[in-house]
Amino acid sequence: MLPAFYTSCSELVSKWDTVITAEEGSCELDVWPELQNLTGDVISRTAFGSSFEEGRRIFQLQTEQAELAIQAIQSVYIPGSRFLPTKRNTRMKEIDKEVRVLLTDIIHKREQATKVGESTNGDLLGQETTSTLLVWTMVVLSMHPEWQVLAREEVLQIFEHRAPDFDELTHLKIVPMILFEVLRLYPPLVLLTRRTDKEMKLGKIILPAERFRKGVSNATKNQVSFFPFGWGPRICIGQNFAMVEAKMALTMILQHFSFELSPTYAHAPWTVITIQPQYGAQIILLSVILWAVKVLYIIWWTPKKLERALRKQGIEGPPFKLFFGNIKENFGMAKEARSKPMNLSHNIAPRILPFALQTVEKYGKLSVIWYGAVPRVTIMEPDLIRDVLSNKFGHFPKVKPIPLVRFIATGLANYEGEQWAKHRRILNPAFNQEKLKRMLPAFYTSCSKLVSKWDTLITAKEGSCELDIWPELQNLTGDAISRTAFGSSFEEGRRIFQLQTEQAELAIQAIQSVYIPGYRFLPTKRNIKMKETVKEIQALVTDIVYKREHAIKAGEASNGDILGLMMESNFKEIKENNGSKKLGMSLHEIIEECKLFYFVGQETTSTLLVWTMVVLSMHPEWQVLAREEVLQIVGRRAPEFDELTHLKIVPMILYEVLRLYPPIVSITRRTYKEMKLGKIILPAGVQVALPTLLIHHDREIWGEDVDEFNPERFRNGVSMATKNQVSFLPFGWGPRICLGQNFAMVEAKMALTMILQHFSFELSPTYAHAPFTVVTIQPQHGAQIILRKL
Ligand code: HEM
Structure with a gap:
């Protein structure tokens, strides 16, 4: 039968090859009907020696019959109901008749003395079960690319x-292991049923923990716990047939194609006699x-071509290296730099961006480093x-975050084009001066809580206390x-907050490794944790948003908070566009924006505050000046x-x-055309990398005192201060400038004012100056400060 298997598989492979060639190397395909056709073709050739084309009608009819049978099984069983002349029963009988006629015809024509009943049975089971085994094998191997490799x-x-050839197929080890494991996880027939004619004793069945490397009996410890083909005297007669067919098909598919799940795939196993993919x-x-x-x-020719094009224009850098580019040196140097604290100086670039700094010093301010196979021009x-950030025609889009990072939040910061413009238009009003004014009581409450906590701590310690203010300011x-x-x-938000911090750490780990497409589907510890965290954050934010939607529907005012303002503005946008919801934001989009605000709103402002307190401790003369001003204006x-x-x-x-x-050390964009x-x-x-930190520490721009703290x-x-140049970018610049810039400045002013009103502060001797980046610049070993009550 092997030549028949081979012919059918060859037809499939050349069909897929043709589609792929037409689509230049890759194509998306619903493989479920394809594999059904394949197994239909195989059974047709092996059972009748005819081609699948001749048997097509039989298959169509049998599929229809199977669906009707499933409907019948799913309704309550009434004895004798099959004899009633219902629409379903009539159709089933018609099909049965037609199949018999067709088969008899084939049999007569070929003068084969085969019993008609057995053939039809083999036909349906042979096609259905093997095609489901193959389809789940392809799905599973797409989910586990390491096993595909x-x-x-x-x-x-x-x-x-x-x-x-046959002998070689029997030498395969990994392929049958995979097939068995798929049969264990997705047994084509979900349930084997028998009836008892008399009372029967059944022993215990224990599921195996070991798998199939040493064969089925070893995996099951010789127990009857793995029976995709049934077991005992009535074990599937076509078991070997199915396994040889599956091995042949999988072998030929693996020889010719690599495959992965399409983003449109929805995992939905369901049963129509066998376990099938409900949506393909x-x-x-x-x-x-x-x-x-x-x-x-991608990994060699393109980067080398780009390297030549850049070099021709004098844009030089460390040479491109296969696979990792300069990632290894980059992270190696960063790791080395963060292994020890630095002296109390503001020249922090060598500790935070050592590789980028070294490249700029060696190759110039217009130079290139390699992020994997992608050149990053500094x-x-x-x-x-100015030209890059003004982004006049949208020709310098943002660098797409890798999928794992998109877990943290998408929202405005990650959109482009019309979607970005729409969201920015809806969100802008929530951050104008008038609205910020209404948020002041909230800022005040948060700062008051911090001040009274610190007050209590100091009172308990009689006048002064030492505190790591970093977690305190993150809480604030x-x-x-x-x-x-x-x-x-x-x-209420504490959990979201903890989870987002955890998520950022996992994302940073992911960014630091080379991006391998499809890697996110691997069930690594990090991926599983990230997915769980995303789910939990999603649920918490959704809960808050839903509650608010109910409150608004119940006629409650928006409270002047960002969520309420955003929903109000969204409602206005929809109204102005004649109620077209397409032009507003969906609930999902609102949730994504909330997650984004939560993340950027907390991360960035806390780092601004922590460095302000550290720096004012290092420069007490400015602390005094600032306090004098605060007491004079605010009292x-x-x-x-x-x-x-x-x-x-x-x-x-x-x-x-x-x-x-600068909390965000670098801004990146990309070119999608010359x-x-x-x-x-x-x-x-x-x-394109605009390294904010290096630009802010550029002697040519800021002068000889570049690394000194000089607010003057x-x-x-x-x-x-910048002589109207675009050289100060803590909030970015141009149309995509930070949406929360005024918000952050009001919050920071409020916090600093209230801290200066109540406390004086200096660095503790235990403080180690060690700025490093986890998304933003943070104090690696905390910020231990001695606080005194005024
Ligand atoms: C000191 C505090 C902050 C700093 C230093 C900061 C920094 C930045 C920077 C550099 C960008 C531009 C990134 C780029 O062009 O690629 C940005 C964008 C953004 N920031 Fe901030 N940010 C701060 C606070 C906030 C706050 C409090 C919020 C919201 C509550 C916020 C919301 C946003 C949003 C939504 C964007 C994306 C804007 C867009 O793409 O149109 N930021 N921020």
């Missing part, structure tokens, strides 16, 4: 690209040869930065964003919005801290 290695080692099995197929060529093209020239900004965004207390009262806008020294200090310790930038031409497929430079505002 192992199986392909085995197949290519044994058969290379030849047609498999959408798989992306890649030709193995084309795939290898494509991989080579740009530090203010005019070029978490509380503030929780109140301002959700109108709820920090306590010891609760700060009012107008008073905060009259402060001068405090914002000068905050700007200088943002210059020296772009002219000043005198250079950037080819498509290049990333901001006395006449940012434009004077």
